[in-house]
Amino acid sequence: MTHSHRLLDDENRRILKEEYWSKLTTPVKLVFFTQDDPSCQYCDLVKQILDEITDKELTDKIEVLQYDFDKDLEIRKKLGVIKAPAIIIQGKNKGLIKYYGVPAGTEFPAFLETIVHVSTGEAHLPENVAEEVEALEEPVNIKVFVTTSCPYCPRMVHTAYMFAMINRSVEAEAWELSGFPDVASQYGVYAVPKVVVNEKVEWEGSVPPEYLVKKIKEAIE
Numbered sequence: 001m002t003h004s005h006r007l008l009d010d011e012n013r014r015i016l017k018e019e020y021w022s023k024l025t026t027p028v029k030l031v032f033f034t035q036d037d038p039s040c041q042y043c044d045l046v047k048q049i050l051d052e053i054t055d056k057e058l059t060d061k062i063e064v065l066q067y068d069f070d071k072d073l074e075i076r077k078k079l080g081v082i083k084a085p086a087i088i089i090q091g092k093n094k095g096l097i098k099y100y101g102v103p104a105g106t107e108f109p110a111f112l113e114t115i116v117h118v119s120t121g122e123a124h125l126p127e128n129v130a131e132e133v134e135a136l137e138e139p140v141n142i143k144v145f146v147t148t149s150c151p152y153c154p155r156m157v158h159t160a161y162m163f164a165m166i167n168r169s170v171e172a173e174a175w176e177l178s179g180f181p182d183v184a185s186q187y188g189v190y191a192v193p194k195v196v197v198n199e200k201v202e203w204e205g206s207v208p209p210e211y212l213v214k215k216i217k218e219a220i221e
Contacts, residue, residue, distance in 0.1 A: 008052050020112045021059040024119040028062045028091040030054070033076060035069040035084035042102045042179045046085040049103060053112070061119065080171065083180060091118030095164030100183075101176030105148025107157070114161050123165035124158075129209040133163050133170070138220045140170045142212075145177055145187060145194040152206040156193040159209050163216075 008016065032050055034043040047066070054062045067075055069084035079088055079096065089097045097118065103111035117123065123130065142160040146153035157174040164172035177184045177192070187196060195212075196202040198219040207215075 017058045023116045024061040026119050028119045030064045031088040032066045033069045033081050033084045033086040040084050043085045089118050092121030093118050093165045094168040095170035097161050097164050098173040101179050110154035123162040125162050132213045133167050140216050141198055142172045143196045145175045145189045147192050150192045153193040156206040
């Protein structure tokens, strides 16, 4: 990769190092699924983003583990990855935290922040909400459909991710839809953020953590 094609300039690298990666306390793994297929039009871009943000000059606490979507079936099934590109963020989180698509635009800072949370183990949730989330025992899948230009999406993704931070039965997925028109039509996404819980309960719009807990309970019942 030549210098001129870098996505992050020196100033962005400085911000990344000082405002994000300086807060990392324990190691984080980014499990990245790519696909050697023309249909995966953003796989190379996501790989470049991951390569640049995990540059050893910026941090030694993040490791990228790359897998082939078509060949590494066992690990893909174990982690329940259904499309590429996909990133699973692993650290101090108890549940699964997944990102499908390109972590760019409004989603980029939020993606970096999630990595910091997973490293420190801090879930920023109101205490009463955290207690309710920790008490959940049934499997919960939360899909949040987003675009890279949506200003309200990162907050909704963040809330879902924080639920997965503290409960091992919660699987939180962000779907950045530019590379997945089929998924957008499958779930009838006409406005973002759109949230689907356990393939049953769905709505459009960013909601506070209290509302998400309520909807999860509806979906479980």
